[in-house]
Every structure is written in structure tokens, then in C-alpha cells.
Amino acid sequence: MESASFLLLFCVCAQTLLQVWGTESVTALYGETIVVPCNGGAPPLNDLMFIKWKYEKADGNPGDLLVKQDQKDQATVQATDGYAQRVSIDDKFNLLISQATLNDQRTFTCMVVSATNLMEYPVSVTVNKKPSSVEIMDKAEVLQKDKPTVVGTCVAADANPAATVTWKKNGKALVADGKAVVITPSLKMDPATGLSTTSSTLQYVATKEDAGAVFACESTHELANEEVDAGPFSVHYPSEKVSLQILTKGPIVEDDNVTLKCHADGNPPPKAFFFFIKGHKVRVENSDTYTLTAIRRDAAGEYKCSLADNEKMEDSQTINVSYLDLSLNPTGKVVKTVGDTLSVKIEKSASGEAIVSWRKVMDAEVVNKLTYADAGVYECGVTMGGLIRRQSFELVVEGGPVITSLTKKRALDATHKVLTCEAQGVPEPSFQWSINGTNEESSYINGKATHKITVIPTVNLTVTCIVSNKLGEDAMTINVSSVFNEEKERKDPLEDSDDQAKLIVGVVAGLLIAAAVVGLIYWLYMKNSRQGSWKTNEKEVGTSEESKKLEENNHTV
Incomplete structure (x- = not known):
């Protein structure tokens, strides 16, 4: 069979002219299947006898891969090397090479044999791989x-x-x-x-x-x-500069905790520093801070820090400690009697200029003849910048009670009276009345005491209010009339006014009746006089005295 195919191929080659086309290029990916087209993928000839794929070996000699006579027949693998298990052909006669390697970078040739022609299409394959x-x-x-x-x-x-x-x-x-x-x-x-x-x-x-x-x-x-x-x-890099920082914000006040920080500009930062505290050298490991607890006023002065391995690289800061003291005498609760003298003493000590102020102002440090109005809480404040000190005392001014007012007032319903007794005194005074009352009301504010009672006096009375405390007592009287007498006095003036009104009405009515009678007589008189003149055709002639009388009567009416 192989000899017959070779004889047929020899006869065809003898009768046809071999044509070799230009080399194409194909780039494949490492490890994937290489697809090598035959004649650029053009359809096979109508008189196709077979297609054969071959390659160029490393030594330059050709090597056979496979042969396929038509689309229906199976391809015959002719390769005997590593390609034997890796090559195949598809229905478009493309050569397929699986698991591409760099050894596949060579030229593969598709030989197309027909009844009249023998054509070869070489293809150069390049295999690329991106970095793994x-x-x-x-x-x-x-x-x-x-x-x-x-x-x-x-x-x-x-x-x-x-x-x-x-x-x-x-x-x-x-x-x-x-x-x-x-x-x-x-x-x-x-x-x-x-x-x-x-x-x-x-x-x-x-x-x-x-x-x-x-x-x-x-x-x-x-x-x-x-x-x-x-x-x-x-x-x-090594440190080139050291700086001492005071981390406490604002002015340093006595009893504050003050933290010092030694900062070096090296990287990594140093692990050890020396702090110089008022003549003492303190080594600090694995930290760059040192804290002064409850600093006192005598701790003010210069502080330094340096690198532990290079004391010449150092820095310093001056610390000022603010302090403010206040002493007030007296303090607490102070009890005085009305008219006594109060002496107040203030002592202050400060690191700067301090300002004294009072809550409830005192005119002077010595107050003569105390009054009830002087009582209260006195607070002295001393300020210096943001530093404040305060002390206070409570002044209590005592005195025997004094009645300032005793009044009476009729209730709106006129059935009872309200008596009010007002007094000043410390401690709070008690009230007594010379008459029994009801609806008692009491109040005591800032040394002023008020007591009210309600009474219904049936006769005229003289009522006494008595106030007292441990320092003395005071009394005051007031006259209180009977509510019944006042009711009678209220009613009598009303009766007199009614009689006078009736008299006036009677007089006015009499005058009106008299005027009506005079008017009627005058009218009759005038009527008769006119009728007489009409009868005699004569004018009515009267004397001047009669005319005057008539005018007077008319005016009277």
C-alpha cells in the first residue's frame, strides 16, 4: 500500500510542477494547542488527492507528521518522534499541535497534492509565554x-x-x-x-x-x-538634635503633675535618655518622658535632658511654677448682734499680681454697727491669670424683735377682719395676740417675720401683738371696732339720703302742679278777652300795669 502511494505520488510529481508559497507566521501560547493553517485556511481544491504535513528538523532535514487524503478519511500519523502523540488535523486541514513548547518554534509545511498541481504552504511558528x-x-x-x-x-x-x-x-x-x-x-x-x-x-x-x-x-x-x-x-539615621518639651498645657500651677519629653530627631528614636532634675541625673530606659508629680513652688528652675550615649547632645527648659495662697479671717459661721463691730482680715501670697473680689461686697474690712441687712454669705476670691482661690464666711446678725407694722383690714364679705403684725428679729421671733384668731398665716424671710390672724370682733376692742425671741420682746396695740357697729354706721347714712330724695321729688311735683294751674287760668283769661273784642269790633285796650302783670305771670309759668 505504501509503495503504491509512493508510486502515485512520484507519477503526479513527474507530471506537475511544484509550487511553494511564501512563509506565513503563527504565534502560539506556551502549553496550549498550536493551530497551523494550511493555505491560510482556504478551502481545498476540487481535484484534491491528499494533504501532507511535514516539518523541518533541527538538523535541517524534513520530517513527516501526518497524511490525510480527504475530509472523510482518517489522517495517518507518520511521525515517529515526540510529535507522534501531539499532532492531529481538523476538517479544514489545519495542523493541531498540543502542549506547545519552545521546541515547536520551527517551520511547518502543508503539502497539497491534486491531479494537476503540487503546492506547499510553509508556516513559521513562534511560541510566546508571559512570566509565570x-x-x-x-x-x-x-x-x-x-x-x-x-x-x-x-x-x-x-x-x-x-x-x-x-x-x-x-x-x-x-x-x-x-x-x-x-x-x-x-x-x-x-x-x-x-x-x-x-x-x-x-x-x-x-x-x-x-x-x-x-x-x-x-x-x-x-x-x-x-x-x-x-x-x-x-x-x-542617627540623631542630630535633641529638644526638651514640656507636655503640660497652660501655666504650671503648684501641685500640678508636669511631664517632660526628651525628643531626638534620629530614626529609630533612642531608647535611653538622661533627665537632669534640680541637680540629680535620672536615666530613663525605653521611654522619652519623665513626670514631676505634685510640683512645688521651690521646684521652679532649669531642667535638662540628653542622649544616654552622648550627653553633649542636650537641651534645656525653664519651668515657672505659679502659686496663689489666700487666708481669710473669720471663716465658717460668724454670729453677731445688731450694733456689733465686724473685723475681716485678708492675707494673700502669689507668684504674680493677684486681684481680690467679693461676692456680697464689703465696704471696708471693719464694719461698725452691724444691721440685719449686713447678714449673709461673704465670699472672697483672689485670681491670678487662670488661678483662683476662694474662702467664705457666713455672717448671722442677731437681735431682739422690733415690731415694724400692725395693721387691720376688713374682709370683702364684711363679716371679719384680718390683723397683720410685722417684725424684725433674729433668731425668728414667735407671735402672741391678746385675742384669739383663726386662719393663722406666718412667714419669715431674711429676718423679717409676718403673722396674720382672722377675728370677728362683736364689740370694740384694743388688740395687742407681742413678738419675742431669746434676745427680747416687743409689743404694739391697735383698736378694732365691732363689725356690728360698723354695719349700723354703714346703713344710717343710706336711710337719710332716701328721705332727702323723697322730699326733693315732692317739692318738684308741687311746683309742676302750680305752674300747670297758672297756665290754665291764663289761657282762659286770654280766650275771654279775645271773644269780647270780636263782638264790639274794638281793640282790647289795657293799662300798662295790667300788661306787666300778664308778662310776669307768663314768665312765672
Whole structure:
């Protein structure tokens, strides 16, 4: 069978002219299936006899892969090397090579044989692979100021073609200068796989400004770009300056706790310091603070701190302690009698100018002839900046009671009277009346006492109010008339006024009746006089005296 196929192929080749087309290119992915097209994927010829795939071996000789006569027949694998289990052909006569490796980077040829032609279509295959990993190895923990430090080595492993590695700091590409920035690249190829690993080591000289810097390496490849960060980094450098700080806010007041902080600008900070406290040197480990508890006024002065391993590197601060003392005499509860003298003594001591103020003002430190109005709570305040001291005393002014007012008032219903007795006295006085009463009401405010009673006097009385306390007593009297006599006195004036009203009405009525009678007589008289004149055709002639009388009568009416 093989000899017949070869004889047929020889006859065809003898009668046809071999045509070789230009080489195409195909890029495949490492580990995946390579698809090699025959004649760019064009449909086969109508008079197709068979298609054969072959390849170029490493020594330059051709090697057979497989033959397929038509679409219906199964392909015959002719390869006897590693391709025997990896090659196949699809219904479009494309060559399929599974599990691509770099050894597949060669030329594969599709030979198309028809009754009249023999054509070959070579295809060059390239296998690409992106880096299997990109990482920074041997990363530094910290950077040293002014000292070359290896930041790390960036590795882009197992790629084809080899990846390109670049370094960045805070997003900007680093350019090697051979001094502050030294970049050392390297490239290795795995002889078994042919894959390349790219490495790049960065050595960097840091400054203080590089604290917190983020370094990154970027792998650039045809199939993928990847960036890996390293950092942020801390920059270590020795201390160049020491400063002493007082952490207590605001003015320092006696009895305050004062915390001192020794700050060094090195990184990492020093672990031990010396604090110089009023001539004593105190070593502090694993801390940079020292606290003065309940500081006293004699603790004011200069304080220093330094590095434990270099006492020449030091700093100092002056502490001022504010204090304010107040002594008030008397204090507490002070009891005096009306008319007594009160003497008040104030003593103050302060680290600055202090201002004295009073709540319930005193006109002078000596008050003569005390009155009830002088009683109360006196508070003395002394201020200096934000510092305040206060002391107080309560003055109680005592005295025997004195009645200031005794009044009476008729109730609205006129059936009883309310008597009110007011007095001043300390302690609170008690009240007694010379008459029994009801609805008693009492009050006592600021040494003023008031007592009210309700009485219904049936006869005129003289009532006495008596007030007393442990220091004396006082009395006052008032006349109280009977509610019944007052009722009678209220009614009599009303009766007299009624009689007078009746008399006036009678007089007015009499005058009106008299005027009506006179008017009627006058009217009759005039009527008769007129009738006489009409009868005689003569004018009525009267004397002048009669005329006057008539006018007077008319006016009277």
C-alpha cells in the first residue's frame, strides 16, 4: 500500500510542477494547542488527492507528521518522534499541535497534492509565554541614610521572549547613575524548557526625604505587564538634635503633675535618655518622658535632658511654677448682734499680681454697727491669670424683735377682719395676740417675720401683738371696732339720703302742679278777652300795669 502511494505520488510529481508559497507566521501560547493553517485556511481544491504535513528538523532535514487524503478519511500519523502523540488535523486541514513548547518554534509545511498541481504552504511558528511570576526577592527592611542599601531583586521568571524589568520610586522610573541608584540586570535561560528568567537588583542611597517611599518593579512583556510594590520603607539615621518639651498645657500651677519629653530627631528614636532634675541625673530606659508629680513652688528652675550615649547632645527648659495662697479671717459661721463691730482680715501670697473680689461686697474690712441687712454669705476670691482661690464666711446678725407694722383690714364679705403684725428679729421671733384668731398665716424671710390672724370682733376692742425671741420682746396695740357697729354706721347714712330724695321729688311735683294751674287760668283769661273784642269790633285796650302783670305771670309759668 505504501509503495503504491509512493508510486502515485512520484507519477503526479513527474507530471506537475511544484509550487511553494511564501512563509506565513503563527504565534502560539506556551502549553496550549498550536493551530497551523494550511493555505491560510482556504478551502481545498476540487481535484484534491491528499494533504501532507511535514516539518523541518533541527538538523535541517524534513520530517513527516501526518497524511490525510480527504475530509472523510482518517489522517495517518507518520511521525515517529515526540510529535507522534501531539499532532492531529481538523476538517479544514489545519495542523493541531498540543502542549506547545519552545521546541515547536520551527517551520511547518502543508503539502497539497491534486491531479494537476503540487503546492506547499510553509508556516513559521513562534511560541510566546508571559512570566509565570513577578516578585521582589530579598527585600530590605529599612533603608540607611547616606549608605548604599539593596532594596531588593525583581525576578520575572520563565518567559518567552524574556521580560524587561524597570524600577520605580513613588511612581517615577529610576535611572541608574552608578552612585545613588545602581541597577544590576541579569538574564538566565532554562536549558530544559528554553524559557528565560529576567532579574534586576536595585541598590539605593536614601535620604531623610525617602522615609515612606514606595519602590516598585515593573515587568514588561508582549503578553502582559505587571507591577509589584516594595515598601513603604523607613529610613534609619542617627540623631542630630535633641529638644526638651514640656507636655503640660497652660501655666504650671503648684501641685500640678508636669511631664517632660526628651525628643531626638534620629530614626529609630533612642531608647535611653538622661533627665537632669534640680541637680540629680535620672536615666530613663525605653521611654522619652519623665513626670514631676505634685510640683512645688521651690521646684521652679532649669531642667535638662540628653542622649544616654552622648550627653553633649542636650537641651534645656525653664519651668515657672505659679502659686496663689489666700487666708481669710473669720471663716465658717460668724454670729453677731445688731450694733456689733465686724473685723475681716485678708492675707494673700502669689507668684504674680493677684486681684481680690467679693461676692456680697464689703465696704471696708471693719464694719461698725452691724444691721440685719449686713447678714449673709461673704465670699472672697483672689485670681491670678487662670488661678483662683476662694474662702467664705457666713455672717448671722442677731437681735431682739422690733415690731415694724400692725395693721387691720376688713374682709370683702364684711363679716371679719384680718390683723397683720410685722417684725424684725433674729433668731425668728414667735407671735402672741391678746385675742384669739383663726386662719393663722406666718412667714419669715431674711429676718423679717409676718403673722396674720382672722377675728370677728362683736364689740370694740384694743388688740395687742407681742413678738419675742431669746434676745427680747416687743409689743404694739391697735383698736378694732365691732363689725356690728360698723354695719349700723354703714346703713344710717343710706336711710337719710332716701328721705332727702323723697322730699326733693315732692317739692318738684308741687311746683309742676302750680305752674300747670297758672297756665290754665291764663289761657282762659286770654280766650275771654279775645271773644269780647270780636263782638264790639274794638281793640282790647289795657293799662300798662295790667300788661306787666300778664308778662310776669307768663314768665312765672
